[in-house]
Amino acid sequence: MNRKLLGLIPFLIFILLCVFLYQGLFGNPRELQTGRIGHTMPSFTLPDLMDEQKQWQDKDLIGDVYLLNVWGTWCPTCIAELSYLTELKEQGVKIIGLYYEQAYDPDFGDQFDINKLRAEVQAMLARTGNPYQFNILDLNRTLALDLGVSGAPETFLVDKKGTILLHHTGDINQRVWRSKFAPKIMELTQ
Amino acid sequence: MIPEIGYFSLVLAMALSLLLCIFPLWGAHTGNLRLMRAAPSLAVGQCVFVLLAFAILIYITLTDDFTVAYVAHHSSSTLPWYYKVTSTWGGHEGAILLWLVMQTLWTAVVALMSNSLPWILRARVLGVLGFLGVGFMLYTLWMSSPFERLLPYYPVEGRDLNPLLQDPGMIIHPPLLYMGYVGLSVSFAFAIAALLTGKLDNTWAKWSRPWTMAAWGFLTLGITIGSWWAYSELGWGGWWFWDPVENASLMPWLVATALLHSLSATEKRGVFKSWTVLLAITAFSLCLLGTFIVRSGIIVSVHAFATDPDRGLYILMFLAVVVGGSLALYAARVAQVKSEGRYQFLSREVALWINNIFLVVAMLVVLLGTLLPMIHKELGLGSISIGVPFFNQMFAILIVPFAILLGLAPMLRWKQNKLSPLVKKWLLLSVVTLVITSAWLFGNYEVVAPLTFIGTALAVWIVLLTLFDLMQKVTVQNTISEGVKRLGVSYWAMVSGHIGIAFVIAGVTLTSAYSVERSVRMLPGETATLNEYVYRFEGVKEIVGPNYTGHAGVVSVLKNNKLVIELHAEKRLYNIGMQFMTEAAIDDGFFRDLYLALGEQLTQGAWSLRIYHKPYVRWMWLGGLLIALAGFIVITDKRYRKTSAPSEQQGVGA
Known part of the structure; x- marks a missing residue:
């Protein structure tokens, strides 16, 4: 092959790479294509974080547009987004917490210290502001598994019929909210 | 006021680097010696002002000036002073400033130590470095100033440095890595200067080689310490994750390794000239690409850096200009280059060429594994993830022929060799x-998996052949001391580097195969056994640190009823961020590490503990140090400091 053309190959590969990198810059790697989008919330019966007498079921949530926010006090990014979520709540957004406890390991078969966790959560929310209507405790991570949660924080947008419209991985901040969530909610209210 | 002085100082530095970019390049183009002569003082000048800005950032961090956004976000008043200093590169803006410090320091050192170079080459090298300086300074001033204020509403306390970064390994890891990245920009500048001059002879290879070796040595050290930090700080005994950020440092390392082998062939034999230039460009391009990947948020990584598409766009534009420009220049000039060395198949040239192929293929594997998920998605094919198994499998396949060749190649001479005497030695x-591998493995372990055997055998093979070759070369002379003297500095560097690789291979193989772990629930006084060690849980005590509180699990480790060591595995709660951190207790040893992590508090005073027994894990980092040592051995070579060696003037291939 011609030496001149051979010399051009690295340049051409690089140009191609640049095109992908440029596109990737405006795509969002945190956007997961979960199988759950467009489906209804999986059915569940789980206790309230603060009161185990109170049990929440999937049908209790139907009838409102809400955000389901997967979080835990062990997760620094979750803590960071709490104050912004609280702002959203003050603007009238309904946010329900799905508490994901990382420290609890069923393999040890041990009693879980729920009171300690509650104190911790209360102390945390007193510091940052409390964005949640209530928190669902998913100790055995069954609902998280059904939803395809891969970590925390993750947030789902659910409409009045209980259909999941969005699944966002990573924190919610003003930029994410405006570009991703707000347009969807506008659509719903129109 | 003081932060503003810092910003202003950076503005001055940028003005100087603009001049550094324009004057010498224009001077070299028009043959104006006065313009070219201005370059060294401009290089030193920009370095002084960048250092001043960096000193100011350290000063305002130490004095807890929380009106400055960077300090408020990455430091706190309770942070110990040494972590305050390291917090200046714990965040994005500071890390880029550190990069600038390194960039200008290297430029200044090149300016001061290159006085034996012809002016036209020296000016072009410094001009290219000046251009890179402008790019990074513009970025700092425009989009990532660490001196931004939070006025009028500023916090009374900072948000503290991420506890993960509060570790001695983290103090030196980023500076070393940046030394490596930026050092490769010097090789890059030499390559571009050579392309601009149109003289791709072995002179440029000779000049560029010590800089490349030094940069590569720092990069090796940086990666090694990064791995060690992950191991000691992340709390589950892992040492390499194939995370995009790690891959970003591994890719330039692989190419730089190829580059320094190819450079030696270009320097000594005048072969692979255009290939060597391409490698020099690629190595630095991958550093920039790595920075882009890490800082733009294009890929999800456990290293959570603040991400911002504007910043990503700037870095991408810079990448496009620098890399696109240099590859275009390469394409324009490469056809003129002719290789004049002749060699046969069984020669060191061919061995080095195959070595380069392996290293570049390994780099492409990492590059594809890192970028493929993104490309796949952009093509509309859906989300995929490429994980650890892919990389492990690919590297396991590549390492076998690579290591066999690595053992054989040093025995080959340049040009040509006779096959039969070599084959006899190799068979023996x-x-x-x-025999050694079997004795070692079957003597110590009941189960030996085929892969474990292969990995260990490769390591033994490399060490044996390297030592055999060394012995042969030493005994050629009449006395051994004379033989030792005859061997060049770069030969010793090769011995150190190759044995280092053997240690890495052995360490990775054996620790992967024979590490064992146990998760146990323990009451004070209870014991657990793992391999030949007995662990007695003595209880938990409260600990109070400067900016954290927590618990330390005290565990006595016994072997044959004798106390080996008392370990304190800590679980810390950092006051400001309310983050829990596991601080593993490690008893390190040449042949094994005992690694202990404190888990959760369970009921009735019981705690969960994770115990790891990791054989030979230290060999990996020892190997890394030996490899890095090779880089530093080469720079001590006196040949590179002679002002004018006769061989250059003759210009073997000019």
């Missing part, structure tokens, strides 16, 4: 390798 040595 491979039998010895198998």
